[in-house]
Amino acid sequence: MAKTTYYVPIGPIHPALKEPIRVEAEVEGEKIVKVDVKRGFAHRGIEYMGMKRNAIQTLYLSERICGICSISHPYAFVIGSEKALGIEAPPRAQYIRPIIAELERIHSHILWIGVIAHEIGFDSLLFWTWKGREKVLDVLELITGNRINYAMYMIGGVRRDLKESHIKALRDMITYYWEFTEHMKEVFLSDPVYKARTRGVAQVPKDMALKLNLVGPTARAAGLRMDIRQDIPFDAYADMDVKAVVPQDIVGEVRGDAYDATMVRIYEIEQSLDIIEYCIDNLPEGRILAIPNYIALLNKIKKTAGEAIGAHEAPRGEVVHYLKYDGTRDGPSVWKVVAPSYNNINSWGYCLLGAEVADIPVVVAYIDPCLCCNDRVAVVRDSTGKMLDYSFIHKKAVEKTRALEKELGVRK
Amino acid sequence: MTPETIFYAVGMPIIGVFLGLVYKGIDRRVSARMTSRIGPPIRQPFWDVGKLLLKETIVPANAVKWIFNAMPILALASSMTLLLYIPFGIIKAPLEGYGDLVVILYLLTLQALAMAIGGFASGSPFSSVGAQREMVLMMSYEMPFAIVITGFALIYKSFSLSTIASTPVWTIVGPLGGIGVFLLLIAFLLVTPAELAKLPFDIAEAETEIAEGMLAEYSGRNLALFYLSDAVRGFAMMAIEVVLFIPFTLSYLFGLNLSGATLYIVEGLWFLFKVLLFYVSAVTLVRTSFARFRIEQASRLFWVYVNIIGLLGLLLIWLEVM
Numbered sequence: 015m016a017k018t019t020y021y022v023p024i025g026p027i028h029p030a031l032k033e034p035i036r037v038e039a040e041v042e043g044e045k046i047v048k049v050d051v052k053r054g055f056a057h058r059g060i061e062y063m064g065m066k067r068n069a070i071q072t073l074y075l076s077e078r079i080c081g082i083c084s085i086s087h088p089y090a091f092v093i094g095s096e097k098a099l100g101i102e103a104p105p106r107a108q109y110i111r112p113i114i115a116e117l118e119r120i121h122s123h124i125l126w127i128g129v130i131a132h133e134i135g136f137d138s139l140l141f142w143t144w145k146g147r148e149k150v151l152d153v154l155e156l157i158t159g160n161r162i163n164y165a166m167y168m169i170g171g172v173r174r175d176l177k178e179s180h181i182k183a184l185r186d187m188i189t190y191y192w193e194f195t196e197h198m199k200e201v202f203l204s205d206p207v208y209k210a211r212t213r214g215v216a217q218v219p220k221d222m223a224l225k226l227n228l229v230g231p232t233a234r235a236a237g238l239r240m241d242i243r244q245d246i247p248f249d250a251y252a253d254m255d256v257k258a259v260v261p262q263d264i265v266g267e268v269r270g271d272a273y274d275a276t277m278v279r280i281y282e283i284e285q286s287l288d289i290i291e292y293c294i295d296n297l298p299e300g301r302i303l304a305i306p307n308y309i310a311l312l313n314k315i316k317k318t319a320g321e322a323i324g325a326h327e328a329p330r331g332e333v334v335h336y337l338k339y340d341g342t343r344d345g346p347s348v349w350k351v352v353a354p355s356y357n358n359i360n361s362w363g364y365c366l367l368g369a370e371v372a373d374i375p376v377v378v379a380y381i382d383p384c385l386c387c388n389d390r391v392a393v394v395r396d397s398t399g400k401m402l403d404y405s406f407i408h409k410k411a412v413e414k415t416r417a418l419e420k421e422l423g424v425r426k
Numbered sequence: 427m428t429p430e431t432i433f434y435a436v437g438m439p440i441i442g443v444f445l446g447l448v449y450k451g452i453d454r455r456v457s458a459r460m461t462s463r464i465g466p467p468i469r470q471p472f473w474d475v476g477k478l479l480l481k482e483t484i485v486p487a488n489a490v491k492w493i494f495n496a497m498p499i500l501a502l503a504s505s506m507t508l509l510l511y512i513p514f515g516i517i518k519a520p521l522e523g524y525g526d527l528v529v530i531l532y533l534l535t536l537q538a539l540a541m542a543i544g545g546f547a548s549g550s551p552f553s554s555v556g557a558q559r560e561m562v563l564m565m566s567y568e569m570p571f572a573i574v575i576t577g578f579a580l581i582y583k584s585f586s587l588s589t590i591a592s593t594p595v596w597t598i599v600g601p602l603g604g605i606g607v608f609l610l611l612i613a614f615l616l617v618t619p620a621e622l623a624k625l626p627f628d629i630a631e632a633e634t635e636i637a638e639g640m641l642a643e644y645s646g647r648n649l650a651l652f653y654l655s656d657a658v659r660g661f662a663m664m665a666i667e668v669v670l671f672i673p674f675t676l677s678y679l680f681g682l683n684l685s686g687a688t689l690y691i692v693e694g695l696w697f698l699f700k701v702l703l704f705y706v707s708a709v710t711l712v713r714t715s716f717a718r719f720r721i722e723q724a725s726r727l728f729w730v731y732v733n734i735i736g737l738l739g740l741l742l743i744w745l746e747v748m
Contacts (some may be wrong), residue, residue, distance in 0.1 A: 022551045022636075029637050041555065044721060135625055135632060135718025141461040207626065207717045371555055371636060372629070372720040 022371065026055045030133060030375035033385035037362065037378070040314055046057030049366045051345035051359060056385050057392035061349050068170060068344040069315050070308060071097060073271055076335070077163050080352060080387045082125065085118040087387075088167045090335040094324025095250055098339050099315060101305065107171035108249040112165050113184070113293045114158065115326070116286035120191065121150045122329035123231075123279045126382045127198065130276065133375035134211040139201065146194045153187045156180060169311060170304030179296050188287050195283050202276055214366040216377045219270055226360040230331020232381045234260050235278045236270035241383045242327035254292050259285055272380040289400065312344040319346075330354040330382050343374040353387030362373075430461060434510065434520040439658075441507040445698070446657030447471040449664070452702065453710045460714045471657065476652050483580040483646030488549035498644070498651035499545030501658055504536040505658040512665045513591045514697055526585035527575045530666060531568075534621060538564055541652065542630075544580055545640030559721050560623075560630035566728035567627075573736035574610045574617070577743050581607075591669045603746035609739030611671050615671020616732050618667070618708040619725070622660050626716035664704040665697075672700055 020041045026034035034055035041046035059080055064072040073095075075085040089111065096103065096140075124147040131139035151161045157180050158164035166172055202208050216227065223236035234238055241258035243251045258283045261267065261274045268274065305311040319341030325334045331354025338348035358381035365377045394402045418424075451468035460467025485491055510520045511530050538560060545557030579585050581599060595607055620627035631639045644652060719727065 020551045022555065043553070043558070044555070131717070135628070138457075138461045139717075141463060145462055205717075207719070210723055211717055211720065261689070316507060344573045370720060370722075372632065372718075 019047060022158065023041065024374060024378075031385075032129075032380050033383070035383070035385050036360070037366065037374070039366065039371075039374070042370065044053065044281065044370045046366050046369050046374075048357065049363055051362050053359065053385070054389050054392060057389035058386070059392075061390065064349045065346060067348060068200065068312055069339075070296040072127070072345055072349065073167065073169065074165055076351070077165065080353065080384050081162065082122050083328045083333065083353075083387070084163045085115050085166070086326050086333045087353075089115055089326040090324040090328075090351075091337070092167050092324070093326060094168050094322045094335045094337040095339075097322035097324065098320035098337050098377070099169070099318045100320065101170040101314075103171045104301040106175075107294045107301045107302045107304075109297050110172045110176055110302065112250045113176070113290050114154070114164060114172075116289045116293075117150055117154050117157075119286045120283050121147055121154070122382075123283050124150070125214070125248060126279060126329075126379075127197045127202065127276065129382075130212075130272070130376065130379050131202075133379045134208070136208070138374070141142060142201075143198070146198075149187055149190055149194075153180075159251055163252075168303060169282070169315075172303050173303075175302050176294075176297065179250055181297075184290060184294055188291055191283065191287055195280055195287075198280050198283075202280065203273075208276075209273060212276065212376060212380075214269070215272045215369070215373045216275075216361070216380045217269060218361055218365065220247050220268065222364060223270065223335055223361075226364060227357045228331075228361055228381075229357045230328070230354050231275055231278045231282065231360065232331065232358050233259055235268075235275040237262055238417035240332075241331045242325050246325055248326075250296075253296070254289065256285070272376050275380050280388045300310075315339060316344045317323045329359060330355055330384055333387075353384060355381065355384045356390075359383060359388070438509050438520065439506045440557075442506060442658045442661060443654055444660040446654070446659075447475065447576055449661050449705050450657045453645055453660075453705060455748075456706055456710045457714045460710075471653075473552030475653055478645075478650035478653060481646040484643075486549055486643050489643065490547040490549070493547040494544060495648065497540045497547065498648040498655070501537045501540035502651045502655040502658070503660060504533050504540065505655040508533045508537075508662045509658065511587065512586055512662060513669060514665060515692070526592075527578065527587060528585055530587070531571065531575060534571075534659070534663070535568065537622075537655055538621075542639050544644070544652075545630075545642075548640075548643035550643050552636040552638070552642040553640050555636050556630045556632075556642065559636075560594045560640060562721055562725060563620060563627065563629060567617045567726045567732075570613045570728060570732040570736045571617050571621070573733070574614045574670075575741055577606065577610045577736075577740045580740070580743050580747050586724065587666075587669060591673050594673050595671065599743070600746050603743050606739040606746070607671075609735050609742070613732050613736035613739065614667060614670070616735075617728075618663060618711050620728070621663055622656070622709060624709050625713035626719050628713075629718060629721050629724055632718055660705070660709065661701065664701045664708070667704050667708070668697065668700045743746070 022039045022041045024037040026036050026041060036052040036055070038050045038052065039046045060075065064075050067075065071087055073091055077084045078079075079087045118194045124143050128143035128147070131137070131143065154164065155161050157176065158166045158174060160398050166174060180401055218226070218232070218236045220237045223233050223238055224264040228236065228238075229240070237260055239258040239260055241256065243256040244258050248258065259278050261269070261277055264277060264281055303316065319339055321336070321338040323334060323336050325332055333354055335347045335350040336348065336350040339346040361381060364378060366374065369377060396402055448468065452473040454470065455465040455468055485494055508530060509536070511525055511533070542557040542560040542564075545553040545560065575585070578590060578595070581595060581603065582589050584590075596604060599607055619625065623631055631641060636642070641649065641652060
């Protein structure tokens with residue numbers, strides 16, 4: 015009998031993927047009949063590095079976990095650290111932090127919208143949305159000095175204050191984006207081709223979304239009212255009434271597909287604009303750091319023991335940091351990061367089964383995967399599939415170094 | 427063998443390749459400007475081809491080697507031959523009398539077929555999926571294309587392009603037939619991006635889905651040949667559209683009395699301008715303002731809607747001719 019199915023490997027390197035992951039699909043014609051998702055190509059041992067450094071260094075290391083969420087990880091880190099160490103940020107800092115976090119959400123969501131347009135072959139929209147995204151990056155650069163990796167947060171406050179000129183720029187930006195989101199709604203939500211490519215694609219019903227542990231806009235698109243800013247409010251979010259953006263509130267029905275995910279994200283940009291406006295309108299006066307002296311801060315950390323969980327709603331979903339300070343060193347003795355894509359990738363297998371090859375890029379992109387956040391562990395197996403333990407790998411590495419030294423004649 | 431034959435055999439392919447690449451460059455530039463980018467210089471496609479020619483040609487281990495290497499040549503040869511059947515403005519088609527619109531239809535199909543066979547021969551799953559898609563797409567858009575050609579044959583009682591080029595179609599049809607020809611024009615414009623594998627119908631070469639599909643395994647000289655054949659085909663396709671739908675010459679429009687070299691230069695530039703108009707409106711504008719369709723969506727579009735438009739046009743023409 016002739017072979018009717020093809021084996022199509024997507025990744026680790028593939029144009030639809032911006033970062034390494036592997037999707038192995040068995041394809042019959044255009045239909046996917048079997049699918050397997052394999053992760054674990056981007057383990058960097060960043061938690062281990064963090065546990066060897068002091069808390070301030072680790073805070074800025076946490077910015078480097080993800081290229082786009084360079085505020086979300088530090089935010090969860092400072093929330094967790096402040097809880098564990100019993101430090102409270104001054105009110106002004108508590109209002110500045112959400113501003114930066116929401117600016118990041120705006121730029122991340124616009125970036126995603128451009129990416130999904132590119133994935134369905136609509137490159138003109140990619141250029142257009144990314145041109146619109148420049149404005150928020152300019153504002154971020156004005157406030158923090160960087161377009162990305164802002165180095166803005168500090169345990170117990172923020173490092174830079176908001177000036178009058180910054181507030182003026184923020185207000186300009188808010189007017190600009192109210193217009194821009196209106197355009198985006200027109201261009202994306204009422205475009206027939208966009209609708210044809212995303213309606214019914216990557217559809218996750220509500221119960222399935224719960225079963226797959228989806229988080230963030232992906233879960234909200236499926237109709238789940240979950241948002242860390244609403245459920246476990248912190249900083250200025252507690253003062254305002256943040257409500258999870260769900261499709262049933264916008265159009266009255268939920269389908270949980272890529273089209274709904276687009277809708278949720280566009281409306282979340284508007285929500286972010288509201289939050290920023292609230293924060294700059296009600297910005298309290300005062301200090302921006304609880305302990306301005308970093309040496310004093312590190313000394314306090316060295317003397318304090320405690321553990322806590324810090325959570326923040328990143329643009330992609332909830333990011334959770336677990337921190338434990340044991341009171342003997344000036345950094346966390348345990349640091350554990352859970353990134354939102356780790357949960358959201360669960361949906362790929364479900365969505366891809368029975369989908370078409372043409373839907374792969376949409377399914378892959380609709381959760382806005384951030385794969386470098388994900389991998390927390392690397393597993394090495396031998397040829398028989400047995401997992402090799404750490405001490406064995408270490409022993410082998412030392413043996414190889416000795417052998418190389420001998421071969422090259424290195425003198426000690 | 428006359429000097430004329432040698433000129434056509436050597437000159438036409440060179441001119442065709444040159445113009446094809448120039449139009450490709452203009453297309454990229456205009457598209458970039460439309461999306462607020464600066465865009466590459468017009469000569470960029472020439473550099474691309476030059477660079478591809480310098481690169482190593484890799485044949486995959488599990489490819490059928492001779493088919494894999496032969497298909498780019500076949501594709502380029504078929505598009506080159508295509509040029510010889512098209513009357514460019516007032517210049518007569520070199521192979522006039524040896525073939526007609528039906529041959530052109532076959533030559534256009536042959537080029538796409540060569541790419542599909544090349545894709546199957548490369549033995550990669552991405553290429554196979556791409557080639558399958560190309561076959562499905564070909565089955566969808568060939569029918570409306572054939573309808574358009576039949577419509578013209580009904581009007582002129584001939585399949586010959588030179589006959590069609592000599593008298594503009596709009597002057598010999600009545601109001602009913604005029605609407606019919608207009609519908610055929612719409613159908614033809616819709617077929618064009620699919621025929622040239624451009625967005626929104628570049629389904630067989632979808633970059634983000636199947637990593638360039640049929641061309642995934644091609645590299646170096648082979649890829650350069652496909653690139654050239656694509657450029658030539660783009661130019662030839664637009665030239666056919668100009669000949670079919672707006673063959674008006676400047677002398678005809680304004681009653682100019684030109685002769686000798688001036689006539690050829692003016693009419694030549696006018697023809698190239700008309701080709702540019704079609705290129706920008708049927709390829710550049712469309713590919714900049716649409717997303718890629720899924721294969722079954724594209725198929726439905728051609729089988730149902732474009733066919734209805736085409737058949738309606740054909741019906742109107744038939745009613746008038748009868």
